[in-house]
Amino acid sequence: KNEVEQSPQNLTAQEGEFITINCSYSVGISALHWLQQHPGGGIVSLFMLSSGKKKHGRLIATINIQEKHSSLHITASHPRDSAVYICAVRSNYQLIWGAGTKLIIKP
Amino acid sequence: EADIYQTPRYLVIGTGKKITLECSQTMGHDKMYWYQQDPGMELHLIHYSYGVNSTEKGDLSSESTVSRIRTEHFPLTLESARPSHTSQYLCASSDGASGNEQFFGPGTRLTVL
Numbered sequence: 001k002n003e004v005e006q007s008p009q010n011l012t013a014q015e016g017e018f019i020t021i022n023c024s025y026s027v028g029i030s031a032l033h034w035l036q037q038h039p040g041g042g043i044v045s046l047f048m049l050s051s052g053k054k055k056h057g058r059l060i061a062t063i064n065i066q067e068k069h070s071s072l073h074i075t076a077s078h079p080r081d082s083a084v085y086i087c088a089v090r091s092n093y094q095l096i097w098g099a100g101t102k103l104i105i106k107p
Numbered sequence: 108e109a110d111i112y113q114t115p116r117y118l119v120i121g122t123g124k125k126i127t128l129e130c131s132q133t134m135g136h137d138k139m140y141w142y143q144q145d146p147g148m149e150l151h152l153i154h155y156s157y158g159v160n161s162t163e164k165g166d167l168s169s170e171s172t173v174s175r176i177r178t179e180h181f182p183l184t185l186e187s188a189r190p191s192h193t194s195q196y197l198c199a200s201s202d203g204a205s206g207n208e209q210f211f212g213p214g215t216r217l218t219v220l
Contacts, residue, residue, distance in 0.1 A: 042214060
């Protein structure tokens, strides 16, 4: 069993839909990262959080330390949001990566 | 926007060639990382450095080597490339002041024929 599990693996939605991507982990962590990787391969860090909730534009990330679970939400989704969204946790000074969720937003 | 650069962005070479993938950052970060990522798969840490003259192997065994002679520069070298080295290589950097948030370069997509 992987230490970081993301669901779903693939998600296709219509423009405007509310999107939720989940991340569960089984190790003790000091922080959790959400990153976005576009088809060209470049990776952008979206959030780094250790508790509570953060919001940036249409993106919202939440984490529940007790349940070892985090969610990334996208409101009013747009085709330009199409990308792979990756969850990574910091544990013992190392980053453990999820396999990513491939999101496609259709116009 | 993060100031971390990788060159080349794309490289197609023949088996047996020696190659160096360049990574530079202008943020003064002490920590730098190399990740390998096959298509559709998760990133795997292959090398990291916590400062000048400090390099360590990561979780995934790799035949590549790295050096850290200057803070801003963390090149990765393959002495004799093979088709099994075909992958994407991503460089990242971080510092403790920003909570170790990692900033990524654009990646180098390597194909070995």
